[in-house]
Amino acid sequence: MVKTEMISENSKQNIVFMITRAATFFSVVVLFLVFMFVFMEGAAVININFLTKMWSHSDIRQGGIFPALVGSVFLGMGVAIVSIPIGIGTAIYLNEYAKNNLFTRSIKLAIRNLAGIPSIIYGLFGLSFFVLFLQLGTSLVAASLTLGVMTLPWIITASEEALKAVPLSFREGSYALGASKWQTIRGNVLPHSWSGMLTGSILGISRAMGETAPIIVVGATFFMSYLPTSPFDKFMALPYHTFILATQHSSQYARGYALGTALVLICLTFILNLGVFIIRYKLRKKKEW
Amino acid sequence: MSSCKNLKEKIISVIFSATGAIALLTLMGIFIFLFTTGIKAFSHLSPGEFFAGREWNPAAYQDPKWGILSLLISTAMITLGSLIIAIPLGIAAAIYLSEIARPSIREVVKPVIEMIAGVPSVVLGLLGVLFLAPAIADLFNLSSGLNAFTSSIIVGIMVLPTIISISEDVLRSLPKEFREAGLALGATKWQMIRMTLLPAGLSGLAAATLLGLGRAIGETMVVLMVAGNSRAMPTSFFDPIRPITANIAIEIKEVVKDSLHYQTLFAMGLVLFGLTFLINFISDLIIQKQVRKYQW
Numbered sequence: 001m002v003k004t005e006m007i008s009e010n011s012k013q014n015i016v017f018m019i020t021r022a023a024t025f026f027s028v029v030v031l032f033l034v035f036m037f038v039f040m041e042g043a044a045v046i047n048i049n050f051l052t053k054m055w056s057h058s059d060i061r062q063g064g065i066f067p068a069l070v071g072s073v074f075l076g077m078g079v080a081i082v083s084i085p086i087g088i089g090t091a092i093y094l095n096e097y098a099k100n101n102l103f104t105r106s107i108k109l110a111i112r113n114l115a116g117i118p119s120i121i122y123g124l125f126g127l128s129f130f131v132l133f134l135q136l137g138t139s140l141v142a143a144s145l146t147l148g149v150m151t152l153p154w155i156i157t158a159s160e161e162a163l164k165a166v167p168l169s170f171r172e173g174s175y176a177l178g179a180s181k182w183q184t185i186r187g188n189v190l191p192h193s194w195s196g197m198l199t200g201s202i203l204g205i206s207r208a209m210g211e212t213a214p215i216i217v218v219g220a221t222f223f224m225s226y227l228p229t230s231p232f233d234k235f236m237a238l239p240y241h242t243f244i245l246a247t248q249h250s251s252q253y254a255r256g257y258a259l260g261t262a263l264v265l266i267c268l269t270f271i272l273n274l275g276v277f278i279i280r281y282k283l284r285k286k287k288e289w
Numbered sequence: 290m291s292s293c294k295n296l297k298e299k300i301i302s303v304i305f306s307a308t309g310a311i312a313l314l315t316l317m318g319i320f321i322f323l324f325t326t327g328i329k330a331f332s333h334l335s336p337g338e339f340f341a342g343r344e345w346n347p348a349a350y351q352d353p354k355w356g357i358l359s360l361l362i363s364t365a366m367i368t369l370g371s372l373i374i375a376i377p378l379g380i381a382a383a384i385y386l387s388e389i390a391r392p393s394i395r396e397v398v399k400p401v402i403e404m405i406a407g408v409p410s411v412v413l414g415l416l417g418v419l420f421l422a423p424a425i426a427d428l429f430n431l432s433s434g435l436n437a438f439t440s441s442i443i444v445g446i447m448v449l450p451t452i453i454s455i456s457e458d459v460l461r462s463l464p465k466e467f468r469e470a471g472l473a474l475g476a477t478k479w480q481m482i483r484m485t486l487l488p489a490g491l492s493g494l495a496a497a498t499l500l501g502l503g504r505a506i507g508e509t510m511v512v513l514m515v516a517g518n519s520r521a522m523p524t525s526f527f528d529p530i531r532p533i534t535a536n537i538a539i540e541i542k543e544v545v546k547d548s549l550h551y552q553t554l555f556a557m558g559l560v561l562f563g564l565t566f567l568i569n570f571i572s573d574l575i576i577q578k579q580v581r582k583y584q585w
Contacts, residue, residue: 013479020385023378027402027453030446034408037416089308097305107309110316116500116569117319117562118507120534124541124558125319128326132546149315156312180294182301203407210409213509213534217541239411246415247514255419262412269407 035266042263045256051264055236057223060251065261067224071140071235072268074228076209078144079151083208084201087155091197094156095163096185115153122150123217131218138219141231146218147208154207158200162193195283199276206272210265212239238265320562327556330355333549339556345520345536347550348543355553359522361560363437363530366523367512368505370441371448375505376498378445379452383497386453387460388482399457406450414514417443422515431527435517438526443511448501455500459493459579460486493579499572503565509534533557 049064056063090107098104126146136142166189174184220240228235238261245258330339334355342356382402386395421442422434429438463486471481487494517529518539531539537554544551 009477009480013477016479017385017389020381020389023381024385024390024398024402026378027382027405027449028398030449031401031405031408034405034413034416037420038412086308086311089305090312093305093309097302098309103306104309107313110313112573113566113569114312114316114319116503116565118509118534118565120507120509120537121319121323121558121562121565124537124555125322127541128322128555129318133322152312152315180298182298207407210407210411212409212411213513213538216538219542239409242411242415243510243514246411246418258415259419262409262415265409266412269409273407 038259038263038266041256042259042261045253045260046263050260054225055223060245060249060253060257065238065241065257065264067227068236068238068241068261069264069268070227071220072209072238072265074140074235075144075147075215075237076205078140078231079148079205079208080201082145082148083151083155083204087152087201087204088159088197090152090156091159091163092185095160096181096189111153111156115157118213119150119211120213120217122146123214125149126214126218137232138221138234139232140228140235143215143218143220143235143237144231146214147211150211150214151204151208154204155197155201158204159193159197162196162200163189165196166192195279199279202272202276206269209272210239210269212243215240216243238268323555323559323562326552327559330549330552330556334553339553343522347540347553355549357533357536357553357557357560359520360531360533360536360557363512363516363523364506364532364534366437366526366530367441367444367508367516367532368502370437370526371444371505372498372502374442374445375448375452375501379449379497379501380456380494382449382453383456383460383494384482387457388478388486399454402450402453405446406454410447410508410510411514413443413447414511417511417515429527433517433529435515435529436527437516437523437530440512440515440517440530441526443515444505444508447508447511448504451504452497452501455497456490456494459490459497462493462580463489490579492575496572496575496579499568499575503568503572506568507534507561507565509538513538533561 051064051069052066053062053064055065055067090111094104094107098107123146126142126149130136130142130145131138134142136145170188170192171184174188179187215237219234220237221234222236222241222244224234224236242258242261242265245254245261249258251257339355339357340361341358342354343358344354344356345360346354386399390398417439418435422439424434425436425439426432426434467485467489468481471485472478476484512532513535516532516535518531518535519529520531520536521528523530537557540550541554544554
């Protein structure tokens with residue numbers, strides 16, 4: 001009696017565990033399928049012309065996605081300029097300076113909520129504040145500011161983690177030698193945390209470069225016959241280009257070109273992620289505490 | 290000399306607190322800009338007309354209609370549909386990764402699942418348009434696969450990493466003693482998980498689900514590309530629909546600044562902002578409570 005019950009409990013367990021394993025590997029398979037589908041057709045259109053020629057609207061096979069690639073890279077740089085100094089500064093404030101008061105708690109609450117706001121809302125904010133109120137127009141700088149604001153909470157959270165990982169004794173040792181707060185931060189905290197802050201920032205920026213909804217609202221351009229020459233120029237971007245090709249272009253070749261553009265976008269974020277991986281791997285070997 | 294150094298320290302600390310204030314000002318700025326524009330819509334429309342109106346047709350030459358009920362229902366359908374897919378899969382995978390898998394498997398699988406979160410949503414939308422929608426149309430004999438069902442599947446896949454990752458953290462944060470006590474009483478591993486870990490982690494798992502819910506409500510690109518863009522009142526999951534996020538993205542480029550149409554789009558943004566703000570706030574409270582409960 002007891003024995004049969006145990007067997008049935010065991011087989012119940014086996015069935016449940018099999019289900020959990022299947023659920024996990026379903027997720028992995030999905031990711032694999034995503035890459036496979038994009039790669040299968042996307043790789044066929046990628047060649048040197050596709051990457052380096054200007055976009056040709058009438059016959060898309062004549063042109064390439066160079067302006068969208070350049071636009072996305074510029075956008076990534078703009079986001080970095082906006083969000084890295086403010087994000088890292090805020091993290092240093094929260095982890096090193098802030099006392100546990102209302103101001104600090106409000107900032108922390110604000111950051112958590114900013115991270116949960118849908119990206120299209122950032123688009124509406126960017127449109128009403130940067131594009132219309134500050135009159136920056138549908139420009140690279142307006143889009144960089146919008147995406148930069150969206151990226152802030154990610155960078156702050158990652159940088160705080162990096163600062164928290166530096167042992168308290170590093171700070172105490174520096175104070176004991178008579179160093180001031182800023183001397184301590186600069187000499188004993190930042191050298192041990194900059195890599196974590198940098199990798200967190202790069203991941204945030206690579207996510208921002210893949211965002212489409214905010215730049216639909218603040219206004220990316222689908223067709224430009226020149227490259228942006230100033231921050232106040234219009235711009236093309238890879239995710240927006242993918243979106244238009246997938247949904248609004250009538251050419252029979254649009255499908256392949258949409259997948260090709262998506263593949264370039266994935267590769268771009270993959271390169272950034274690979275950089276992060278390499279930095280982390282190199283520094284992990286150097287850490288001694 | 291020393292006062293000069295003190296001054297420098299002071300200035301630096303003021304600079305850092307000023308950068309900290311920017312995050313706070315941003316959140317307030319987002320709310321103020323949404324609110325001041327969105328609220329103006331209600332000087333022309335009654336809230337009943339806006340929230341309960343069954344027809345959305347702002348561009349009609351005569352008698353434009355300003356009801357967002359069908360858009361709200363569309364958003365609710367996508368959220369519900371995606372969570373029906375993501376909650377069981379996500380929690381099952383979290384149980385596997387936290388309790389069953391060998392560490393070597395977890396080390397590999399967890400980053401892979403987190404990579405799904407890194408795939409740009411436009412890419413998932415593209416795959417939905419090109420591959421999944423035609424397959425769904427074939428399978429169910431529909432004229433088009435761009436509908437609530439197809440987009441729910443893709444949004445479900447998108448929120449999966451959030452639910453897996455947070456649920457796994459919740460389960461792993463439970464004290465080792467819980468597991469040992471259960472097993473020492475002769476329970477099988479699954480009995481221990483079912484009777485000890487899942488009840489103890491329930492509120493944390495609920496918070497993980499809420500965060501997934503927040504992401505599903507706010508997702509724009511997938512529903513814009515895959516949901517079918519019909520403003521008609523949806524009657525089934527195989528109808529083309531248009532959630533709020535997609536509606537904002539489609540119409541914001543065509544509207545004149547400060548027109549009623551422009552204001553109603555901001556009012557929709559305000560609704561989304563309020564919903565996600567509330568959801569994140571509640572899940573935050575739950576997570577903090579859960580962490581405090583088992584901290585010893």
